[in-house]
Amino acid sequence: MKEKKTEGMYEVFCRSGKQTRATHYCAGCGHGIIHKLITEAMVDLGIQDRTVIVNPIGCAVFGYYYWDCGNVGAAHGRAPAVGTAINRVRRDAVVVSYQGDGDLGAIGFNNTFQAASRGEHMAAFFVNNAIYGMTGGQMAPTTLEGMKTATSPFGRDPLTAGYPLHVCEVLNQLKAPVYIERVSVADTRRIMQAKRAIRKALEIQRDGKGYAFVEVISPCPTNMGVNSVKAALFCMEQMEKEFPLGCLRDESATACARPALPETPAVDDFFRDMDQHQAPKAEVDDSFKELRLKFTGFGGQGILSLGICVAEAARLEKRFTTWFPTYGPEQRGGSAACSVVISGHPIGSPSVDQPNVLVCMNQPSYERFVKDVKPGGTVIVDATVPLTVAAPEGVRVISMPAIDLSIKMGVPKAANTMMLAALAKLGVTGLNNESLTTALDASFKGKPALVEKNRLLLREAETWMDENLKL
Structure with a gap:
């Protein structure tokens, strides 16, 4: 059987100083699947050379070793702000924000909220595994009630830690977003649904129609302390009860391409009268x-x-x-x-x-x-x-x-x-x-x-x- 070449990702990954096809992600992690879905759609839609992925601190901090497109690293939680700046100076860019639940849901939540409220020309991919992955399994804004983590050893107590944050539902209260959907990569059927949602979000960017937000429920076996199968089952049986899958908003059929922003004055014009x-x-x-x-x-x-x-x-x-x-x-x-x-x-x-x-x-x-x-x-x-x-x-x-x-x-x-x-x-x-x-x-x-x-x-x-x- 002929091996299908992964498009939109580098032939080899040089993060360790050696040429390899192995990523730094743990076995059973959903990030690798999501990476492939994004990059394949990027290539199929003909926007690879225009795409700039912005990723801050988190498990995907080394994403630039894998994605064969433009990339900018951002401070913790600030990907939407950096993406906004890129939109202002590169009008032809397709901007993608790739963030985890600790990054987007905690320190960067206001940045995401404001970008969505402005309707920035951006596709935001939000990876929700209900825990801080890179830093050792601490409680995240999306951690489920009763779920044990490094910082909630007796389980998340809503009386002291509040309830899980429903980001899609919060953003759905805003007027500007064009598309909001929650998907999962816990099994094959769900991966195909996620593929369609990710492609839709990037199509909206290709056509210049505005802000798209896709939340992806993803397993994290290492920090959940279970094997890959049980981590996937946890996503389907526990997380989807708290975070139901589905499309909350799709106005892509009626949304029009946003008018171009005024041209930025050239530097010599800006300082002409100084x-x-x-x-x-x-x-x-x-x-x-x-x-x-x-x-x-x-x-x-x-x-x-x-x-x-x-x-x-x-x-x-x-x-x-x-x-x-x-x-x-x-x-x-x-x-x-x-x-x-x-x-x-x-x-x-x-x-x-x-x-x-x-x-x-x-x-x-x-x-x-x-x-x-x-x-x-x-x-x-x-x-x-x-x-x-x-x-x-x-x-x-x-x-x-x-x-x-x-x-x-x-x-x-x-x-x-x-x-x-x-x-x-x-x-x-x-x-x-x-x-x-x-x-x-x-x-x-x-x-x-x-x-x-x-x-x-x-x-x-x-x-x-x-x-x-x-x-």
Whole structure:
């Protein structure tokens, strides 16, 4: 009997460094069957050269060793996002998302939900074996009630772990998907049904009609702890009770090819008018000594904006400069910091570990960073911060009532402008005051009414420094 050549897959698989036809999948696993169904349909439909399969973390992470088509690896759960990007830049591509139940149903569920809601031009193949396969058999979103896994040794309890996630039924509530079906590869009859569903999903992509989703119930003998026959029986007798097979939606006959998206502008068109808006090109200046500044405080205090303003002023003076933000918890009041490097030469790293200038708007930042300031450097700290930690020898500390002054002037959020005035007055940035003021004005380009107000704040801060500090 003549052996039928598998189409759409490589002649040999070189994953192990040797030419072989063996995949990395366990005996009895359904992934190999699904791979063949997808690639054979891809070839039969004449879309092999247009197809890009996106697969993230999971048992199929090495799929690119097998599929003879385009492939992009994605971060865990992010295949729909990557597929969306491919659609945006390669309008002729047939995009396939290939994901497992842990990947799609857990960390990546929102990505899938949003892609389906948008009706992305994509075929999503969802392999449901009711367990995390690659990582050792942990409970997955689709794990059945009472099913024992590595992380549910007494069985899945709905009171603590919820109920199995029915992805097809959830997506069926959305308007955009064209096709949604659940199939199985547990026996020959079911494999033929899966073949038809997979082909249908790819036909929809070939014709540009929109989003198609196929869930495939698949055995996982290794993590189920049974042989291949019993794993297949488990799929048919247990999983299909929870996840009934069938087509939930098929609008392919009436769906029209989606209109083409607007053409993406060419790169030269995109940047065509940028030259007139750019700051002057940086110039090498051996006489300018590199300065490293760090701005720290709470989120919402304008710390990042202050750093941007200083970096922009440096660009206006043709200095090489970088601005590098760091964040704490994603909430107002969490820590915020940014680093600015100003140099007469190209900058190797934007990170600032030992600043020449440190600006602190709160006590935690002062206590954390003051010890890092270089000898001969300057620390400007808000007057509300108690100086509980001594600065290193040779470091000047200036206590500036930026918060109180901004409140006094009726603009509580402008304490960062007060700190900018202190930087200018102390002359620690190596920049002209005019450049700093121009950069400040530019930061309020969308709110011209605030330009003069902030200039008034600058003058108020300068007056305070003249009256209270011996510079």
